[in-house]
Amino acid sequence: MSGVIDIVYAEYNYWIYVTLMMIGFYAMIAKKNLIKKVIGANIFQTAIFLFYVSLADITDGTAPIIVGHGAEHAEHVEHAADVIYTNPVPHCLILTAIVVAVSTTAVALALIIRIYNEYGSLDEDVILAARRELQPEFSEHARQKGVAEVSEQ
Amino acid sequence: MKTLALFVVVITGAMLIYAGHDLPAFGDINSPAYQAPMTQYFIEKSLPESGVPNIVTALLASYRGYDTLGETAVIFTAGMAVMLLLRRRET
Amino acid sequence: MIWILDITMLFFLVICAIAAISIKDLLSAIIILSAYSLIMAIVWVEMHSVDVGFTEAAVGAGITTVLFIATLARTEGRSED
Amino acid sequence: MSKIQESVIIRTVVRIMVPFIELFALYVIMHGASGPGGGFQGGVIFGAAIILYAMIYGIAEGKKKMSDSLDRILASAGLTIYAATGLACIVFGGMFLQYNAVPLLSDPALVSKYLIDLVEIGIGITVLAVMISLFFDVSPPESDVEEAKE
Numbered sequence: 001m002s003g004v005i006d007i008v009y010a011e012y013n014y015w016i017y018v019t020l021m022m023i024g025f026y027a028m029i030a031k032k033n034l035i036k037k038v039i040g041a042n043i044f045q046t047a048i049f050l051f052y053v054s055l056a057d058i059t060d061g062t063a064p065i066i067v068g069h070g071a072e073h074a075e076h077v078e079h080a081a082d083v084i085y086t087n088p089v090p091h092c093l094i095l096t097a098i099v100v101a102v103s104t105t106a107v108a109l110a111l112i113i114r115i116y117n118e119y120g121s122l123d124e125d126v127i128l129a130a131r132r133e134l135q136p137e138f139s140e141h142a143r144q145k146g147v148a149e150v151s152e153q
Numbered sequence: 154m155k156t157l158a159l160f161v162v163v164i165t166g167a168m169l170i171y172a173g174h175d176l177p178a179f180g181d182i183n184s185p186a187y188q189a190p191m192t193q194y195f196i197e198k199s200l201p202e203s204g205v206p207n208i209v210t211a212l213l214a215s216y217r218g219y220d221t222l223g224e225t226a227v228i229f230t231a232g233m234a235v236m237l238l239l240r241r242r243e244t
Numbered sequence: 245m246i247w248i249l250d251i252t253m254l255f256f257l258v259i260c261a262i263a264a265i266s267i268k269d270l271l272s273a274i275i276i277l278s279a280y281s282l283i284m285a286i287v288w289v290e291m292h293s294v295d296v297g298f299t300e301a302a303v304g305a306g307i308t309t310v311l312f313i314a315t316l317a318r319t320e321g322r323s324e325d
Numbered sequence: 326m327s328k329i330q331e332s333v334i335i336r337t338v339v340r341i342m343v344p345f346i347e348l349f350a351l352y353v354i355m356h357g358a359s360g361p362g363g364g365f366q367g368g369v370i371f372g373a374a375i376i377l378y379a380m381i382y383g384i385a386e387g388k389k390k391m392s393d394s395l396d397r398i399l400a401s402a403g404l405t406i407y408a409a410t411g412l413a414c415i416v417f418g419g420m421f422l423q424y425n426a427v428p429l430l431s432d433p434a435l436v437s438k439y440l441i442d443l444v445e446i447g448i449g450i451t452v453l454a455v456m457i458s459l460f461f462d463v464s465p466p467e468s469d470v471e472e473a474k475e
Contacts, residue, residue, distance in 0.1 A: 009247070010178035015170060016254045020261050022166040027265040030158035033323040035270055035315070039277055042308065043261050046284055049296070057291045058187060059180035064208040065294070065360060066200050085196050086292045087187045088208040094296050095213060096224050099365050099452070102303050102311075103231035106459045109315040110238040113463065116319040123324060203424070204434035205358045205441055209295045213363065214441045218422035221444075222407055225451050229404055232455035239462045294361040302369040307456055310376055314464040 013054040020047035032124045034112050038105060045101045049094045056090040064088035246290060253287045270321050271313070278309040330381055339381045346374035354449045358438060364445035368452025375453075376460045384467050396458045403451030410444050 020043060027040025061084045112122065119127045177184035186192065199211040213221055260280040267273045281304030289297035329335060354367030379387025411422040419426020424440040425433035 010181075011173055011176075012251065013179045013254070014173035014176060016258065018166050018169045018173070019258055021169070022162045023258075023261045023265060025165065026158055026162045029161065030155050030325075031265065031323075032325055033270070035312070035319070036265060036273070036323055036325070038312075039264055039273060042277060042304075043264065043280070046281070046300075046304070049300075050284065050287070053288050053291050053293045053296060054179060055176070055184070055186060056293065057180050058182050061180075061182075061292055063292045063294045063361075064196070066206040066208065084182070085208065087192055088195060088212055089186070089192055091209045091293050091296050092212040092217060094293075095209065095299055095363075095365065096217075096220060098296070098299050098303055099224060100227055102308055103228050105308055106311055106463070107231050107234050107238075109311055109463060110235040113315060113318050114238055122319055201434060202437070203441065204432075204436075204438035207295075207358060207360060207363075210357050210363055210441065210445070214444045215422075215424060215437065218411065218444070221448070222411065222422075225404055225407055225448055228455050229400055229451055232400060232458050235459055235462045241466075295363065295366075298361050298366050299369075302366050302373070306373050307369055307376075307459075310373075310380075310460060311463055314460065318463075318465045 014051070017047050017051040017054065020050065034115065034122045034124065038108050038112070041108070042101070042105060045097070049097060052090040052094050056087040058084055058086045060084060061086040064091065249290060250287065253283055253290070256283050257287070268323050268325070270316055270323050273323075274309060274312040274316065277312070278305050281305040281308070330383070335381055339377060343374050343378050346377070347371055350374065350449075350453075354445055355442065357445050358442060364448030365452055367445075368449035369456055371449070371453040372456030372460075375457050379460065379464075384461060384464060388461065391454075391457050393458075393461075396454050396461075399450050399454035400458065403447045403449070403454065406447030406450065407444055410440055410447070414440075 024040045024042070024044030024047060028037050028044065031037055031040065064085045064087075066085075067083050115127065116122055119130050121127060121130075177186075181187075195208060195212060195216070199208050199216075200206060203211040203215045205211040205215070257280060260276055260283060264273050264276040264280060267276065281300055285297045285301040285305065287297075288300060350367045350371035352367075353362040353370060354364055357363030357367065375387060375391055378390060414423045414426050415421055417427045424437035427436050427440065430436050430439075
């Protein structure tokens with residue numbers, strides 16, 4: 001029994017990150033609404049950040065800010081050698097990734113606004129149908145015909 | 154479509170959880186990422202080399218300065234892209 | 245790491261994620277996404293990653309929500325699924 | 326003008342809060358070296374203060390605080406500060422962004438500390454300008470909102 005608890009204690013964070021990532025993935029695949037897809041992408045990104053931060057954590061560690069720096073904290077300096085810091089490298093990577101994530105979200109939302117102004121809908125099926133009507137060569141039949149012509153040559 | 158998506162999601166999730174067994178335990182101090190020489194070097198030497206007590210800031214602005222410069226350029230480019238997509242022409 | 249707090253917050257995270265993608269009103273979905281970001285920031289601070297938690301609280305719960313709502317004001321607020 | 330924008334309480338509280346949020350943002354940028362914080366967080370908080378003001382007082386009032394041309398100048402200025410700091414290190418004989426090659430003070434670590442602060446200020450300026458311009462671009466134009474109400 002204690003073996004099971006050990007496994008759960010060691011891995012529950014990874015299970016949660018997989019669950020969140022798959023919720024975001026499902027939203028990106030199955031939802032028809034474009035804003036729902038962007039929300040799914042946000043959840044997906046945050047789940048990956050959670051995975052990196054969980055890898056960096058150390059039990060009984062402390063935040064990666066050097067303890068006992070400066071003269072006013074002189075009483076802490078004698079303990080400074082015993083302090084365990086968590087791994088700072090993934091934190092740095094994720095700090096970069098969060099800001100890139102908000103940039104991609106902003107560009108995606110701008111594209112969604114342009115698509116709505118053009119087609120008057122956020123639904124994927126409506127947009128694709130309108131696009132097929134506007135450009136017949138975009139339709140499935142024409143594309144297959146083009147593939148057949150290419151293969152004949 | 155929804156059933157297919159659910160199928161894909163469940164299979165991918167099961168594979169990821171199976172692969173999670175090989176990762177170091179949560180909070181393990183002996184994990185390879187923590188015991189790597191570069192991590193220990195950053196923790197020990199970032200204060201004497203860069204004079205900044207916050208290791209994350211020292212990494213971000215000093216050791217990974219190129220990366221942060223590129224990232225700032227990414228934010229700038231995103232701002233320009235949204236401006237090009239949405240701003241009306243001032244006539 | 246306080247693991248009881250950790251498990252509670254992770255449980256709330258999963259609930260918020262499921263609610264955010266399954267609710268039909270897009271404004272509610274965005275507000276739930278904002279709450280999701282804030283809980284994620286708490287989880288990260290509790291995992292000793294103060295800088296990342298700070299950034300997520302400012303960016304994820306602040307700017308991203310404002311951008312989503314501004315987008316919603318120019319488009320429509322209902323979703324079919 | 327919507328109902329929430331006419332409320333006297335909200336307008337007064339926002340007018341009082343905005344300078345304090347901006348002050349806190351500057352503290353976060355300058356404190357990034359010795360505690361949690363840094364250019365991104367501070368820039369985003371500063372941007373959020375002006376976005377809050379623009380949400381309550383209207384986009385036109387917000388653009389009086391941060392005009393489009395000023396916004397464009399700031400966004401490029403921050404990136405230029407960053408790149409110029411890196412190039413200054415080359416001028417003094419180091420490599421790109423090798424801070425401790427600059428022989429300004431006796432202690433190379435101290436030079437590095439001040440240059441990291443300068444770089445953080447550059448990041449903060451770019452981030453605040455871009456966040457404000459993102460909000461102004463994505464939010465609906467005020468003339469459209471007025472037309473929709475009529």
